[in-house]
Amino acid sequence: MTAPKRTPLFDAHVASGAKMVDFAGWEMPIHYGSQLKEHEIVRSDAGMFDVSHMTVVDITGSDAKAWLQKLIANDVAKLGFEGKALYSGMLNEQGGVVDDLIVYLTAFGYRMVVNAGTTDKDLAWMAKQSAGFDVTLQVRRDLAMLAVQGPTAIDKVCSVKPALADAIRALKVFQGLPSGEWFFARTGYTGEDGLEIMIPATEAITFFNELKDAGVAPIGLGARDTLRLEAGMNLYGHDMDDGVSPLEAGMGWTIAMTEGRDFIGRSALEAQKAAGVAMKQVGLVLEGRGVLREGQKVVVDGIGEGIITSGTFSPTLKHSIAIARVPAATAATAQVDLRGTLTDVRVVKMPFVRNGKKVFE
């Protein structure tokens, strides 16, 4: 058993009173006192998450575009200008999800951010798929990454980086800005406005402390999970994985069926569509007592069964919510096996919360 890895911000977490846990082989903060309070801070003010455990991969070479058009299910041809970001699944030949990722168009080529827990598998997969392409991959472990999220997040980052404030404020959603070795992107995983910022590792703790002084609270992985779940965003390894089709995991919108583009997994997805996709991803809402949890069985009367892929108590809504994979014919209601009791739940379209407010009917 190897010791868990530490991000460049490890000492700052400990100094901020974090409870550290092992997450995908990394020693990461789960909370700094109360997960619920941290959640509330991101919905109402500004918080920062260390996401340095995720992996940044820079892609160069004359075939970089053609290679990415084969490698991922969304089409990098949509990236119309430098800094623009695209969310995509990277699929296997069977149409399962190897990982979900963000890719940016950059001056040197492309920059990709993949999940921590899948990094080794992803890099092996990408190396295998690069045969015959002029493409070079560089893993950027010299960068730390901090997500600053919440309604006041951009203001507070600008107060710390006044020279870049105008350029940061001009960023549109899913757009990034390089500044030397730094990179500011208006992206996130919370359903709030904010930035994901790549930072030279040696400067990470100073920036973290400056943000803290500017009133940005450190937020742990616990609140990161409840925030993304309220935002209806998938978590790899839970809501989808190598054996789950993106068509059954709410990722249909990320698949670009551009004519003639032969991406990995395309033929499998076409076959699924022709045969009829059996399952779909939905949101579940339990307004009474109890908490929906991952792995609980969903029963849809007269139709079939499904499963909860992520569930929690929603701190914003004060009741439980879940992401589930259910039979495609599921309508407005279902039941969940809640510790032995079949309990009625509502089936809704996600997200549950955006910009601090409930959004489903």
Place this chain on the structure above:
Amino acid sequence: MSNIPAELKYVSSHEWLRLEADGSVTVGITEHAQELLGDIVFVELPAVGANLAAEEQAGVVESVKAASDVYAPIAGEILAVNAELEANPELANSEPYAAGWFFKIKPANAADLDGLLDAAAYAAEIGA
């Protein structure tokens, strides 16, 4: 370091017991238990008047992270439950030995308390 008051009794399923002057016993979950659970969002308490056996399920505590059963640490009749805790489950996090109590039980046999863990034994059990 967990707070483990010396005047209380404990069981290894992380409930504490306090013998009151009238012979009733107040029960809650320990500070260590609430730390393990994290933010508590729901509690389910037993019915007043219920007769429970020792180690019988007496309720459920649900945190953001997990659901966990609460057990009757001794046999007896439920005399009262903490309605304020049902309305404000976070009391089990903030004041586990005071306002966050779960229920009061009338011991079927007062001597049952004697066999339970004292603070030092519970501390050893949780490695504190």
